[in-house]
Amino acid sequence: MAAFLSEYTWTWLAYIIAAMIHVGLIINLVAVAALVFIWLERKISGRIQDRLGPTRVGGKFGWLQTLADGLKLITKEDLCPDGADRFLFKIAPYVSFCAAIGAFIAIPFAGGAYPWIAQHLNTGVFFVLAVLGLEVFGVILAGYSSASKWSLFGAMREAAQVVSYEVPLGMCVVVPVMIAGSLDMVVIGDQQAGWFTNWLVFHDPFTFITAFVYFTCAMASVNRAPFDLAEAESELVAGFHTEYSGLRWSFFFMAEYGSMFSVSILASVLFFGGWNGPVPITDLLGLSGAEVGTLSWAVAQALGLANVLLKGLLGVCLMIWVRWTLPRLRIDQVMTTCLKYCTPIAAAMFLGATLWQYNFPGRAFFNLIPMSDAVLEVSEGWEVESNDPDEEEEQIARGPEETGGLL
């Protein structure tokens, strides 16, 4: 966008305006998504539990319930406990909130030659994971500064849990990165264009399992039940946010839902095709090759955006479903799950995917079966790439520099 704007104004101003627009869009997206998810959580949990959930606010289905709650929270008194470290106590929710929103900077919502992304980074996956990991600082600060023992317990649990789960999470993320050969999320997503068989989750049996491990670890690292130990309501009262009230408390809430959304979108880009739907509608409609800036290009990109948002929504709904079904694990069991199961499984899957790549380079599970000459090609090793029928992949293999950054 900055490149486009700089044709009309000074370059520095173009960059500032572009950044402002991106930030505005992202904040609105996360805030609206959080509102929708909180409403959705209430509705879904209500239906799961034989209740109706909210029904009144906003006419039908209580769709404005979250907004009403937000208004109520804004009017509440902003309490700060006597013994609290006032500065840290007040800043903690913002740290969490900024981390949750910051991750969206590098998340693409549509791919192609001119991707819809705030900042096209060639290390996008790394950036998202790193920024998501920052969220834990807000929680630890909150727990430490609250001057409450329950908060401290929550913070310590969060620290132990999130730090451990970053390990298997990172390993799971490395698998699609290795297959795609790039840390650039736009590249990873564009490689999965076409039918859903091209999705990395169906790339080989190892990625299939990795996707599940990733989702488990993602749930743990965003503190969703059954891993919600930091706020474990029946044990630690409310964990790290025991002492918070009003708007600051709601910032933690928004951060939680924001990061749920971002790990779901990350899952969709890494494993589930990102902006490429299960059926290549854009190809079938003849929109895929459209020139940047034309109407058909915009439609294709909008379809991609819808795909990403829908997949993120599905991921969040899955988390909601799990939360209202399962009991909570104990802290030692959470750590056992991470260190004894998730980490070795993720490592084994990484190894498996590596061997697959070595044996069947550039071949996914589904285009392995019908080809009888696959075995011949395999013997040629890495040369197979040139035989690949998928033209697009070749282009992508040339690397992010040539596909072009946004700015």
Next chain:
Amino acid sequence: MSSLIDDPRVIEFDVRTDEMLVNMGPQHPSTHGVLRLALRTDGEIISEVTPHMGYLHRCAEKIGENLTPRQWIPYTDRMDYLAAMNMNLGWALTTEKLLKYEPPEKARHLRVIICELGRIASHLVGMGTYGIDLGSFSPFLYAFREREKILDLFEEACGARLTYSYITPGGATADLPVGWTQKCLEFLDQFEPVIAEYHTLLTTNAIFIKRTANIGVMSPEMAIDFGTSGPVLRGSGISHDLRRDGEEIYTAMYDGYAFEVIAQQNGHYPKDHNYPPVPKEAVLGDCWHRFYVRMLEVMQSIDLARQGIERYHAATDGYGEPLKLKTKLPKGEVYLETECPKGQMGFYLVSDGSDIPWRTRARSSSFSNLSVCEPLCRGCLIADIPAIIGSLDIVMGEIDR
């Protein structure tokens, strides 16, 4: 896998840690009312638990010394408010024992139906809140959905939904309404298959088993030493149920009823229903078994209520008019324990010959059951405390009276 360590106060020599004193309650989501636990913890590991009670003390026993036995019935409602019918029964039978009064046949069966329904309602709350204690919210609402139907039945019978004062010395305040037993049977038929839902969500759930199996293991000897009763005692494999082993006046009520005491004997639970199997991680006397015994008792109570309805219809005499408000009590003292959902609830009554008792006293089962929490919680993790306290299924209204 057990979280217990030999002595939690022994810590690694190169790590200096301080013990922390934490107050759990009296305002805490999982202490089942206003129980306060003073925890001494080393990180997440508990080294000492001290329960503090008395936040809900309402001088119920002293009030009982100023009212006639029938007037005191509403106060018994408020002891175990989740099984008020069973509390009513305990006091009514104690008074009847002093008066040497024998209620008519129909009243006897009416009491069995009502009390078994009360037992189901109480165990449903115990089961649901246990789910919440372990972080699973949905079973709670599934349990309350069914409990609500029992409360509807109670409301139809006596007009109240929580504090019934229905069973009184003499019989009950009123006969069951016309068509009530039909509705009750319909409920029982509808309710029985629902229990499978609870088993799926909790009893056989892998995480639930992980959280409860081998946690808070109480040996049979310990269970007896601490004077526990009810599902807590039977969860340790001791076959003791006052409905079978109690005093004559109480067991006479269940005369002719077919039922088995739910307790694991020689590694087996009585096999008269389709129960889910005991997981191999579970150890006799742990939280899982206490929970399981409750679930099985629900099944048994359904059966007993059905038998009661049959006999109720067969009986031809009256439902038992309540005794007059002011009935002269014979001089003497009586003590009677009955099998309430939470355990053995005892009432003690001393009379000096007037219509008002000279002394009333209640022996709470939850009180004895709570006393085991100190040795059970020692050495466990903080997350296990709700699991252990929840499995004891205490009600503070009964402990503090």
